[in-house]
Amino acid sequence: MPEYKWPPMEKRRVVGKRISRLDGIAKSSGKAKYPSDLNRPGTLFGVILTSPHAHAKVKSIDLAAAKAMKGVADIRVVAPAGTEIQWAGAEIAYIAAETEPIARDAMRAIKVDYEVMPHLVREDDLAKAGPRAKAAGEQVTGDPDKAFREADVTVEGSYGIPVLTHCCLEGHGQVVEWKGDKIEYFPSTQNVSGIGGDLARSLSVPVNSVNVKMDYMGGGFGAKFPSDIWGRESALMSKTAGGKPVKLFLDRAQELTIAGVRPSAYAKVKVSAKKDGTITGWQSDSWATGGVGGGGMAPIPYVFTSIPNKRMNHTAVSTNTGGARAWRAPNHPQASFITCAALEDLAAKLKMDPTELFDKNLGYTARADVYRKQIAKAKEMIEWSQHWHQRGEKHKISLVAGSSHLRRGLGMGIATWGGAGHASECRVNVHPDGVVEIEIGSQDIGTGTRTAIAMVVAEMLGLSHTEVKVKLGENIYPPSGASGGSTTIGGVSSSSLKAAANALEKLMEAVAGSLGTTADQLEAVDSTIRVKGNPSKQISWKAACQKLGVKSISETGKNDPKNPGGLNTQGVGGIQMADVTVDIETGVVKVNKIIAVQDCGLVVNPKTAESQVYGAMIMSVCGALMEERIMDEMTGRVMNADMEFYKLAGISDIGEMQVHMDISPEHDKRGVIGLGEPCAIGGVAAIANAVANAIGVRVPTLPVTPDKVLAALYGDKLGRQSLA
Amino acid sequence: MSTPKTPTTKKASGFSRRGFLQSTSAAGAGVALLEQDALAQSGKAMGPGEVPVTLNINGKEMKTSVEPRWTLLDTMRNKLDLTGAKRVCDRGTCGACTVITNGRVVYSCTMLAVDAQGKKIETIESLTAGSKPHPIVPAFVEHDAQQCGYCTPGFVMASKGFLDRNPSPTYDQVKAGLGGNLCRCGTYVGIRQAVLTAAKNLKA
Known part of the structure; x- marks a missing residue:
């Protein structure tokens, strides 16, 4: 068995280089075919009739008019009379027709009678939740009462971050074709190896009857793991239609209403400290919703988990709203915001620089040294010492030159994540013509997985990344985990490294004789197989493969999460800092600059890794300043289930951004660690704290919209929303 | 916004x-x-x-x-x-x-x-119909101005329309000129650079 290890940093020729993604041209030229792009012969179009009421009982459904319409192939009721509907947008019936407009006509022709029931759709004011609020019980560590009694200083604050939606640009959905005993399934998913079985179970058919195929997918962010009711119903409609393909993708309003949300998090927090900034106690009363099931407690106090005296109470609020799904770093951005905001408020009260207060308390974290270095680097990048000032101080630094209404401020946020590799199996085939194929049941959700796998195998085989072919996105390939929780890169890089090492060993055994040596004396470099220490004794890759005769090499490698063998590991820290300007007349916040310092172990491709961090920072701008699912108390519906009023940042809204990946032997030797989540955590807190630093007061709830800035500055009566 | x-x-x-x-x-x-x-x-009506x-x-x-x-x-x-x-x-x-x-x-x-x-x-x-892709396409790849890629063709076409009218944009004009497109993965940093590179390469 070959030794499985990453080549030394200085000897790598492919891994660690800035390589453009292999599918870049396909994506930027429109040639990449996403599931929603498939036009299979005879396709029927599916749409969903949903409930307009947040809480209601279905009394009757009349399908007669819809069924009589020309071009309608099938209608399936999923909420028959008697069903209790728990949120607006819940599915009532599925319709398949020859064209989408015809399917929509039929949908509108279905008559549903509802018995409307009382609903609760907002949780920001806990006092109004009544019996829908369920206390989760108190958690106490140490003696918080004593800590608060003996503290030199205490601060109290209220913080809130609303429900967000994933807003995947390609809506959830699939094309599915059920012919005979085979189901051809083309979903938009983060879970190629697992989703076929999920669909099969929902249809009570054998798992191996579902063929999953997906080359590209248009965004998931944690919301695209299951096959969902729309997968099952589309398959059943295809079956009814004699195997015609059914194409059903959620429309935008449905995508923002029923395809998953990130739970909210609200908290009243009290922190006690000594004069020098040492934190002595934490108390939080938090609440959250993620739909009917309530919402769990964000992990607060975040990162500073070892604060000795703590009391936490959490209340889950059940609301009549679409359910939660994992959202990039579940609950971490919320926890980071609540914790970092409370710490920043403490620093302001102590008239301390918050970076010093954070530093003083790093002993309460799991990786003080990492954070200490990262904070120093981040401060240097954002020029903290030149631009930081005491909160709200109106001296020359906070006033933007030439204006009396613009205030500048800086803030920081902190992050942590695991990121160990998931279970993954990979097969590397080396053919006698020199072609190398990599087969893996993984998916590239936009992170550059395809390219990273090619780079790892190329590195191991001494080839260029363009000389190997990656085949993924099908469940006929060796199974690999779903892409969630930053587990993909660790999993697929380890399994593909092992598969490549195994295949190379076989190839070396086949050619060793002709080079007059044994396989263990050979190395693969620059598209040759050569004798170690004697590079003149070599054979080209192609010539080596020809020696295989007619038989290809086919070798697999596995990543076992319980024993990754040092190829991947977990546990990272990250720091983000923001520089903002706030107009105190209009309340508008402008991002000047955001920087990220992020550790993720061995970096396979710095180019695509940095892209992920930039993307996460942009998402943080959205989350801090714009995004909010707005529920209407009267109708119980999402008021902004569209992209005009569910606001995302545009290209001019994000300021300038800089990423520093902590690439160093110290981190590299830990192996590969996932990156998608940790970089999507600290930015929200950094921006919110920068606003507080700029204007001198805390805007308690996100997003920091102009009305809330003005309310924080000039009085609550101007505010649209305030914490109870 | x-x-x-x-x-x-x-x-x-x-x-x-x-x-x-x-x-x-x-x-x-x-x-x-x-x-x-x-x-x-x-007197002619279309449809239904x-x-x-x-x-x-x-x-x-x-x-x-x-x-x-x-x-x-x-x-x-x-x-x-x-x-x-x-x-x-x-x-x-x-x-x-x-x-x-x-x-x-x-x-x-x-x-x-x-x-x-x-x-x-x-x-x-149309941008890859010829023997060589339009310079905007490789510029998006070079600057990794894409992740999931679903918004990318729209951005590339908006960039083409923008550069057709303004072949020598400043950085700030790029930011204003592409304000009509949205991305969820967050690829704007790369897109800004890609458009500037494409402008340069279109003149070469």
Whole structure:
């Protein structure tokens, strides 16, 4: 068995280089075919009739008019009379027709009678939740009462971050074709190896009857793991239609209403400290919703988990709203915001620089040294010492030159994540013509997985990344985990490294004789197989493969999460800092600059890794300043289930951004660690704290919209929303 | 959205989200009224069934039939298998369906196929029709201006329309000029650089 290890940093020729993604041209030229792009012969179009009421009982459904319409192939009721509907947008019936407009006509022709029931759709004011609020019980560590009694200083604050939606640009959905005993399934998913079985179970058919195929997918962010009711119903409609393909993708309003949300998090927090900034106690009363099931407690106090005296109470609020799904770093951005905001408020009260207060308390974290270095680097990048000032101080630094209404401020946020590799199996085939194929049941959700796998195998085989072919996105390939929780890169890089090492060993055994040596004396470099220490004794890759005769090499490698063998590991820290300007007349916040310092172990491709961090920072701008699912108390519906009023940042809204990946032997030797989540955590807190630093007061709830800035500055009566 | 003032570099930037909405709402309504008048006078009404349409896309006459209510976008995607333009927001907000008609950058979800007849329509597919891709395409790859890639064809077409009008943009003009498109993965940092690189390479 070959030794499985990453080549030394200085000897790598492919891994660690800035390589453009292999599918870049396909994506930027429109040639990449996403599931929603498939036009299979005879396709029927599916749409969903949903409930307009947040809480209601279905009394009757009349399908007669819809069924009589020309071009309608099938209608399936999923909420028959008697069903209790728990949120607006819940599915009532599925319709398949020859064209989408015809399917929509039929949908509108279905008559549903509802018995409307009382609903609760907002949780920001806990006092109004009544019996829908369920206390989760108190958690106490140490003696918080004593800590608060003996503290030199205490601060109290209220913080809130609303429900967000994933807003995947390609809506959830699939094309599915059920012919005979085979189901051809083309979903938009983060879970190629697992989703076929999920669909099969929902249809009570054998798992191996579902063929999953997906080359590209248009965004998931944690919301695209299951096959969902729309997968099952589309398959059943295809079956009814004699195997015609059914194409059903959620429309935008449905995508923002029923395809998953990130739970909210609200908290009243009290922190006690000594004069020098040492934190002595934490108390939080938090609440959250993620739909009917309530919402769990964000992990607060975040990162500073070892604060000795703590009391936490959490209340889950059940609301009549679409359910939660994992959202990039579940609950971490919320926890980071609540914790970092409370710490920043403490620093302001102590008239301390918050970076010093954070530093003083790093002993309460799991990786003080990492954070200490990262904070120093981040401060240097954002020029903290030149631009930081005491909160709200109106001296020359906070006033933007030439204006009396613009205030500048800086803030920081902190992050942590695991990121160990998931279970993954990979097969590397080396053919006698020199072609190398990599087969893996993984998916590239936009992170550059395809390219990273090619780079790892190329590195191991001494080839260029363009000389190997990656085949993924099908469940006929060796199974690999779903892409969630930053587990993909660790999993697929380890399994593909092992598969490549195994295949190379076989190839070396086949050619060793002709080079007059044994396989263990050979190395693969620059598209040759050569004798170690004697590079003149070599054979080209192609010539080596020809020696295989007619038989290809086919070798697999596995990543076992319980024993990754040092190829991947977990546990990272990250720091983000923001520089903002706030107009105190209009309340508008402008991002000047955001920087990220992020550790993720061995970096396979710095180019695509940095892209992920930039993307996460942009998402943080959205989350801090714009995004909010707005529920209407009267109708119980999402008021902004569209992209005009569910606001995302545009290209001019994000300021300038800089990423520093902590690439160093110290981190590299830990192996590969996932990156998608940790970089999507600290930015929200950094921006919110920068606003507080700029204007001198805390805007308690996100997003920091102009009305809330003005309310924080000039009085609550101007505010649209305030914490109870 | 967080910028208080919409940049008013109309000539230079060519295209901004707000400018686009203003121009389409005014001009769009006018055109629709004129066409309705013409129809009323001719006594001909279209639909409600399918009607033949001829579209000039990427220099080719393409014939199909759709109901008059079909958008140019759905016609391209579902009838002509031109799926580079994506349907995302359903309502003229995000720019993922961007095409160029008669030299103007247009959201193809806001134009009916029957109204697109007689116009010269350029789609993302035209950029790789030749022997070499249009310089904007490799520039997006070089700067990794894409992640999931679903918004990317729309951004590339918006960039082409922008550079057609303003071949030598400043960095700030790029930011204003591409304000009509939205990305969820967060690829704007790369897109800004890609457009500047494409501008340079287009002159080389």
